[in-house]
Amino acid sequence: NAGVTQTPKFQVLKTGQSMTLQCAQDMNHEYMSWYRQDPGMGLRLIHYSVGAGITDQGEVPNGYNVSRSTTEDFPLRLLSAAPSQTSVYFCASRSGSGQYFGPGTRLTVT
Amino acid sequence: GQNIDQPTEMTATEGAIVQINCTYQTSGFNGLFWYQQHAGEAPTFLSYNVLDGLEEKGRFSSFLSRSKGYSYLLLKELQMKDSASYLCAVRDHETGANNLFFGTGTRLTVIP
Numbered sequence: 156n157a158g159v160t161q162t163p164k165f166q167v168l169k170t171g172q173s174m175t176l177q178c179a180q181d182m183n184h185e186y187m188s189w190y191r192q193d194p195g196m197g198l199r200l201i202h203y204s205v206g207a208g209i210t211d212q213g214e215v216p217n218g219y220n221v222s223r224s225t226t227e228d229f230p231l232r233l234l235s236a237a238p239s240q241t242s243v244y245f246c247a248s249r250s251g252s253g254q255y256f257g258p259g260t261r262l263t264v265t
Numbered sequence: 266g267q268n269i270d271q272p273t274e275m276t277a278t279e280g281a282i283v284q285i286n287c288t289y290q291t292s293g294f295n296g297l298f299w300y301q302q303h304a305g306e307a308p309t310f311l312s313y314n315v316l317d318g319l320e321e322k323g324r325f326s327s328f329l330s331r332s333k334g335y336s337y338l339l340l341k342e343l344q345m346k347d348s349a350s351y352l353c354a355v356r357d358h359e360t361g362a363n364n365l366f367f368g369t370g371t372r373l374t375v376i377p
Contacts, residue, residue: 186362186363188364188365190367195369196369197352197367197368197369197370198308198352198354198367199367200364200365200366203362203364205362211360211362213364214366245307245308247365249365252296252313252315253310254298254310254365255310256307256308256309257307258306258307259306259307
């Protein structure tokens with residue numbers, strides 16, 4: 156099992172550009188989520204999904220879209236990147252009491 | 266909503282014991298988690314408490330008091346590799362999804 160994988164590892168965007176952060180898991184977990192981590196702010200929940208076809212907003216959803224067409228994949232889309240979206244993004248999946256994080260994507264928006 | 270507090274930084278000596286406290290307020294408490302995160306890496310699961318009391322796992326123990334909204338993580342026989350951030354997280358069932366909400370983390374530095 157590869158667990159939770161994320162691509163890319165690093166990305167630099169210009170303000171206004173769009174992009175998709177990829178997340179995949181091979182553990183057949185129904186629940187997946189996206190967090191961002193900023194210094195002094197901790198991990199904040201952006202969006203989550205309790206199964207294919209179902210998504211919902213977390214604490215800081217503005218500027219991000221998600222979709223869940225399969226159990227395995229949960230991409231995060233930045234529609235028009237802003238410098239405030241410079242952060243480290245973690246995808247996670249969960250089974251029972253265990254939540255597992257991907258390695259993260261470090262995004263810089265200039 | 267959730268309100269989770271933990272100290273920002275702590276320093277301890279190799280071989281010693283350190284206790285990292287976490288207090289929380291949440292409307293739909295359904296468990297408390299501790300994660301370890303080394304710089305530049307993803308958080309990794311350490312422990313989980315849903316009932317009051319102490320859970321022990323080798324050098325790591327975690328305690329929960331639901332009536333006080335309080336937990337601590339106890340690290341014994343500290344090693345240099347324990348230098349990391351320790352994240353307290355509360356699982357909340359208010360939305361029905363049992364989402365995990367995190368405190369800002371405690372950066373632990375272990376010195377020789």
